[in-house]
Amino acid sequence: MTQTIFEKGAPGRRAFTCPPLDVPAVDGLLPEAFRRAQEPRLPEVSEPELVRHYVNLSKRNFDLDSGFYPLGSCTMKHNPRLHERVAALPGHSRLHPLQDPARAQGALELMWNLERALAEVAGLPHVSLQPSAGSHGELAGVLLTKALHADHGEARTKVLTPDTAHGTNPATVTMAGYELVKLGTNADGGVDIDDLRAKADETVACLMLTNPNTLGIFDHNIEEIAEIVHEVGATLYYDGANLNAVMGISRPGDMGFDIVHFNLHKSFTQPHGGGGPGSGPIAVAEHIEPYLPRPVIVQGADGTFDLDDHRPKSIGKLRGFQGNYGCFVRSYAYIRSLGAEGLKDASETAVLNANYLLARLRTLGALNKLPLAYGELCMHEFVLSGAPMKRDLQIRTLDLAKRLLDHGFHPPTVYFPLLVDEALLIEPTETETRETLDAFAEALAEILREAADDPSVARNAPYSTPVRRLDEAAAAKHPVIRQAF
Numbered sequence: 001m002t003q004t005i006f007e008k009g010a011p012g013r014r015a016f017t018c019p020p021l022d023v024p025a026v027d028g029l030l031p032e033a034f035r036r037a038q039e040p041r042l043p044e045v046s047e048p049e050l051v052r053h054y055v056n057l058s059k060r061n062f063d064l065d066s067g068f069y070p071l072g073s074c075t076m077k078h079n080p081r082l083h084e085r086v087a088a089l090p091g092h093s094r095l096h097p098l099q100d101p102a103r104a105q106g107a108l109e110l111m112w113n114l115e116r117a118l119a120e121v122a123g124l125p126h127v128s129l130q131p132s133a134g135s136h137g138e139l140a141g142v143l144l145t146k147a148l149h150a151d152h153g154e155a156r157t158k159v160l161t162p163d164t165a166h167g168t169n170p171a172t173v174t175m176a177g178y179e180l181v182k183l184g185t186n187a188d189g190g191v192d193i194d195d196l197r198a199k200a201d202e203t204v205a206c207l208m209l210t211n212p213n214t215l216g217i218f219d220h221n222i223e224e225i226a227e228i229v230h231e232v233g234a235t236l237y238y239d240g241a242n243l244n245a246v247m248g249i250s251r252p253g254d255m256g257f258d259i260v261h262f263n264l265h266k267s268f269t270q271p272h273g274g275g276g277p278g279s280g281p282i283a284v285a286e287h288i289e290p291y292l293p294r295p296v297i298v299q300g301a302d303g304t305f306d307l308d309d310h311r312p313k314s315i316g317k318l319r320g321f322q323g324n325y326g327c328f329v330r331s332y333a334y335i336r337s338l339g340a341e342g343l344k345d346a347s348e349t350a351v352l353n354a355n356y357l358l359a360r361l362r363t364l365g366a367l368n369k370l371p372l373a374y375g376e377l378c379m380h381e382f383v384l385s386g387a388p389m390k391r392d393l394q395i396r397t398l399d400l401a402k403r404l405l406d407h408g409f410h411p412p413t414v415y416f417p418l419l420v421d422e423a424l425l426i427e428p429t430e431t432e433t434r435e436t437l438d439a440f441a442e443a444l445a446e447i448l449r450e451a452a453d454d455p456s457v458a459r460n461a462p463y464s465t466p467v468r469r470l471d472e473a474a475a476a477k478h479p480v481i482r483q484a485f
């Protein structure tokens with residue numbers, strides 16, 4: 001059992017020394033009400049103890065820098081190191097969020113240019129960089145819809161999402177105070193148009209969609225869908241989590257979407273997760289612009305930039321300051337280093353890699369036990385069903401996923417989308433080599449062969465990781481996320 005940093009060290013041990021105080025000490029600056037009764041207990045460790053603790057912890061994790069991470073719907077692509085160098089430049093990293101705009105012109109110009117680039121990718125004219133995640137962008141988009149309808153004296157009550165939708169879509173709908181209405185999926189993996197026609201009426205505020213969807217299928221009926229939604233005065237919202245399949249090739253705005261969110265931490269190489277900052281900018285059509293979060297960046301006639309807070313119809317602020325600036329720098333560096341052609345090439349390669357992997361799995365016979373859930377080809381990701389594998393080999397998708405860890409691969413997304421039995425959602429991204437894709441396909445086929453001989457091997461996997469099989473249901477139902485000291 002690994003000790004926490006609080007359990008290490010000894011009283012008085014330090015990892016740093018402060019320079020002597022060279023200003024007068026002032027007591028009582030902080031009002032009594034804000035002071036703790038007792039000083040907080042902080043770790044007391046030496047620098048080597050501190051460094052070893054965190055380096056060792058990091059080695060117990062599987063990450064994108066140590067191996068292939070085909071986590072479908074998450075676009076775990078390589079984050080170029082160039083972006084880290086640019087984001088670490090003191091002019092970026094030491095900029096204070098309260099800096100007077102007149103003295104932060106370079107930062108505002110970068111954000112302005114990023115807005116223009118994202119507007120071009122979305123095919124919609126206006127962008128707000130404020131939201132801090134894809135789901136936060138979704139909330140912004142649905143609140144914008146609410147503001148638009150309220151401004152026209154309408155109070156609509158429902159939002160539609162397909163049954164392939166990511167869980168954040170229904171969560172957003174509920175959080176924004178709407179009733180959620182599910183749409184069915186047709187035999188091709190797209191929206192069931194008859195179901196949409198039956199449910200679209202003047203009580204509907206919005207339809208939230210992603211295209212390609214989480215089955216890796218591009219919905220060719222998108223123009224008809226947009227027409228049905230717009231006919232009843234609702235907005236069409238694009239969940240941009242799957243933008244990696246279409247950047248520079250087709251634009252949500254041209255498909256008829258009114259509001260789009262981007263996941264800079266998926267398509268635009270801002271690193272994912274780890275509790276760190278994310279970024280989910282939104283792009284909107286002209287008629288939604290007045291409601292954007294405030295302040296907005298404006299450019300004066302003399303070319304200088306400013307922040308405009310006087311936005312009477314705005315939905316207000318979604319967070320402090322302008323958003324996660326470091327994410328903007330990395331994504332802007334990505335867009336500028338690739339250029340328009342490079343972005344298109346990234347998407348084309350992402351689609352090619354996914355189809356190559358699918359073809360390899362087919363050649364190796366793996367699809368006999370793990371058939372493709374919809375279609376013959378895919379976009380940037382594809383969904384297999386582990387139902388025949390479970391029936392014939394007595395191992396579940398979860399067992400296969402755990403056994404992949406022993407082969408040095410992070411498992412794909414499992415049990416999502418919900419409408420596919422024993423789902424396995426695989427997204428290789430454009431940054432992986434052919435050798436890696438081949439090795440992954442071989443590993444998957446090998447696990448199936450092994451299960452035919454002895455299913456208990458996969459059922460008890462993994463064997464090579466710092467922890468073996470965890471009780472994930474208990475962890476989800478009774479999370480211990482804070483330790484009291």
Ligand SMILES: Cc1ncc(COP(=O)(O)O)c(C=O)c1O
Pocket residue numbers: 073074133134135136166168169210214239241242263278280
């Ligand atoms: C399809 C889809 N939509 C929305 C989201 C939400 O994005 P975020 O995790 O940045 O909140 C995700 C990712 O988790 C996703 O895969």
